[in-house]
Amino acid sequence: xxxxxxxxxxxxxxxxxxxxxxxxxxxxxxxxxxxxxxxxxxxxxxxxxxxxxxxxxxxxxxxxxxxxxxxxxxxxxxxxxxxxxxxxxxxxxxxxxxxxxxxxxxxxxxxxxxxxxxxxxxxxxxxxxxxxxxxxxxxxxxxxxxxxxxxxxxxxxxxxxxxxxxxxxxxxxxxxxxxxxxxxxxxxxxxxxxxxxxxxxxxxxxxxxxxxxxxxxxxxxxxxxxxxxxxxxxxxxxxxxxxxxxxxxxxxxxxxxxxxxxxxxxxxxxxxxxxxxxxxxxxxxxxxxxxxxx
Numbered sequence: 001x002x003x004x005x006x007x008x009x010x011x012x013x014x015x016x017x018x019x020x021x022x023x024x025x026x027x028x029x030x031x032x033x034x035x036x037x038x039x040x041x042x043x044x045x046x047x048x049x050x051x052x053x054x055x056x057x058x059x060x061x062x063x064x065x066x067x068x069x070x071x072x073x074x075x076x077x078x079x080x081x082x083x084x085x086x087x088x089x090x091x092x093x094x095x096x097x098x099x100x101x102x103x104x105x106x107x108x109x110x111x112x113x114x115x116x117x118x119x120x121x122x123x124x125x126x127x128x129x130x131x132x133x134x135x136x137x138x139x140x141x142x143x144x145x146x147x148x149x150x151x152x153x154x155x156x157x158x159x160x161x162x163x164x165x166x167x168x169x170x171x172x173x174x175x176x177x178x179x180x181x182x183x184x185x186x187x188x189x190x191x192x193x194x195x196x197x198x199x200x201x202x203x204x205x206x207x208x209x210x211x212x213x214x215x216x217x218x219x220x221x222x223x224x225x226x227x228x229x230x231x232x233x234x235x236x237x238x239x240x241x242x243x244x245x246x247x248x249x250x251x252x253x254x255x256x257x258x259x260x261x262x263x264x265x266x267x268x269x270x271x272x273x274x275x276x277x278x279x280x281x282x283x284x285x286x287x288x289x290x291x292x293x294x
Contacts, residue, residue, distance in 0.1 A: 009242035012235035017251045019232040021258020024095040025266070026220040026228065027087055033217030035207035036091060040084040041198030042221060044075075047229035048192030055185045063189055067179040074174045075190035076197065079233075081166025084198055085159040093156035099256035101160040103137045106130050106249035106289075108168035113245055117176055125292025126246050132285030133253035140260060140278035171249075175240050187237040191229060250286045257282060 030039050056062070063071060090098055107130060113119055179186055202208070239248045257279045264271045 006242075009239055012239040013243060013248060013251065015235040016232055016239065017254040018258060019227050019235075020251060021255035022262060023224060023228045023232070024090070024099055024255075024259045025262055026223045027090055028095050029216050030220035030224065031087055031091055033212040033214045034221065035202065035210045036087040037084055037198055037205065038202035038207045038211065039221065040079070040087050041195055041200075041202050043195070043224050043229055044079055044083075044191040045195030045199050047225045047233075048188055048190075048195050050225075051184070051188035051230055051234065052192060055182065055188055060182045060185045063179065063181040063186060067181055067186070068189065068193075070173075070177050070179050071181075071186050071189045072193045074170050074177075074186075075192075075194035077166045077170025077173065079190060079194035080197060082163050082170055083167075083194075085163035085166070089156035089159040089163070091156070092152045092159075095259060098156070098160060099259050100137055101157060102164060103134055103252045103256065105164045105168055105252040106133070106246065108164055109171060109245050109249045112168055113172055117172060119176070121244065121246065121292065123292050125288050127292075129250075129285045129288030129290075129292060130246075132288060133250060133282050134285075136278040136281030136285060137253060137256050138278075139281060140256060140275050142274060171240055171245065174237065175245065183237050183241045184234050187234050190237075191233065246292065247290050250289050253282045253285060 027039075034042070086098065086102070089101075110122055110126070110130065114122055181189075236248075236251075257275075260275050261271075264275075
């Protein structure tokens, strides 16, 4: 990797670490006014064509017909299972617990990459770093653990389990199944394909009758389109293409720290010692994974 690409790849990773930490709040606001499948579908259906147009104007070619199947598979795994089920889950459990469960994503990525693809560098530094990251997030959200035993939790937890498995497999498939198109143009088609499928699914199950087009809901949708999708998702695809999976996946540990900070800043939620200590543990875990991945 050239030095310029290396800098861009790390910048992309930092971008998803920060931006995707803010999307939990936007999703929570959005699902109060939009049904989950259509909310996710509209997000990708709008973002996809915008990015396709931008990439085309910059001179990038469209995917070959043979590539569309592979891009569709990635789009369904990442944005169908991986994203829409998070939206569904946030109807049943708190955003804190949602982000806690999503921190299992690096474990699934490392597991599937090692045993399904026979690739990936797993050593003591990576393992210790992943465990430290998980321990830090558990420390942050330990005051919510009692909600695990509430009935509604299991619906959300099941949705999130499928989501993280889908996301992990979609990420690995994207990394190792090479296509003859620029990664960002590929990401645009992933968005569009997933958006079409989710929107059609949402209308077919009658979700359109539950839409409430409020200012808050529309603003949250706009935020997710611009920041969560056009900036965040394209940064993720770029980072996956140029950095080790074990490092990229650590965004799942940093996102909850951002989410809690926003809760304190926007909603005046308490900034307690658990958050401070947990944040320190998480950052040390990220450093360990970065050290082991290289």
